[in-house]
């Protein structure tokens with residue numbers, strides 16, 4: 045019997061090393077920065093975790109109770125999800141102006157696998173915004189499709205510029221590509237902004253004219269900082285071709301529970317896509333976890349205690365993202381005002397010369413590497429989101445500053461001025477210190493920008 049300790053040449057051919065390497069699929073950038081920060085923390089370094097898109101608030105106890113009450117559900121259940129969950133999700137969308145037949149809803153273990161399954165079901169290439177959430181382009185490539193990046197209009201993240209979209213689709217088709225879909229994020233990660241209704245309407249017109257499905261990732265929909273501001277879902281303007289996805293991960297901070305839902309279009313195309321999606325789901329995850337589906341049905345029914353919890357988290361995200369934006373602006377970066385979720389997207393273009401001279405920084409990746417290695421500040425370069433590598437933009441996610449434990453996080457949720465809480469204020473001050481150090485000119489010892 046061969047053992048692991050035998051020299052390779054003495055082993056039978058059946059246990060020799062393989063002659064090829066597996067496909068290179070790097071860890072998703074958001075998860076990778078999280079691991080780098082955790083490693084630094086274990087080594088005793090002071091860190092500022094601003095890289096990972098975790099909502100940073102506690103699970104509401106009522107939601108946890110619902111999950112516990114369903115722990116005994118061990119059966120697989122229907123591939124599309126339970127009737128109770130699909131009805132609750134349909135109600136959730138109907139309250140947002142999108143009347144929904146529960147038969148068009150499909151549940152999955154998070155919206156990420158649902159998005160991948162949608163791309164696999166659609167086949168063909170897909171347009172994504174530049175910048176856009178790290179996983180769309182990566183998933184398209186895994187699905188064998190070409191991600192075609194199209195810049196967003198200024199100040200409106202998440203939606204490819206409609207004028208550039210039309211042009212990009214025509215050019216891609218001319219070189220033989222089979223473009224079938226465009227992905228939008230409303231509100232947006234990484235920029236924390238919400239595209240305007242006018243832009244979304246124009247995008248829908250282009251999608252109709254050029255025969256594209258619109259996949260609208262609305263996972264941050266309930267976290268628009270100004271709650272009265274409506275989110276212009278493409279499902280309002282191009283209902284026959286729009287798929288909407290959402291999940292419990294962000295508004296209820298249950299990312300680890302892995303539960304998402306998709307709303308497919310009605311009509312013949314929607315039904316065919318639904319069947320194909322179920323086919324892919326049946327081969328990959330069979331059904332979303334049954335206890336989670338039970339808890340999600342409760343959540344999508346929007347009981348008052350959860351609505352209040354989301355209201356408080358929205359206020360917390362707005363306060364801290366706003367305070368962090370102020371610190372970046374004070375250091376000389378250009379920062380579009382965060383409008384939703386817990387992200388901001390500062391641009392260090394105005395500090396390019398001093399960053400290059402003092403630190404040899406030429407690209408966003410140089411800058412974020414410097415921030416991580418020298419200062420323990422974990423952020424992600426815009427290039428991870430498909431932005432130009434030389435653009436000195438980065439995504440900053442301040443939600444892990446809310447607290448080290450649930451006691452602090454509850455205090456942050458309850459505080460009228462969360463940025464003044466000692467642990468958040470000290471993180472903000474550390475951030476200012478780092479940013480100031482970055483932008484001080486070596487030659488004069490003076491800040492580069494007054």
Ligand SMILES: Cc1ncc(COP(=O)(O)O)c(C=O)c1O
Pocket residue numbers: 097153154155156157177229233261263290291292293299302303304
């Ligand atoms: C835009 C966007 N969509 C989807 C997801 C992932 O969602 P889920 O946890 O439902 O898989 C994220 C998480 O970071 C996200 O930012």
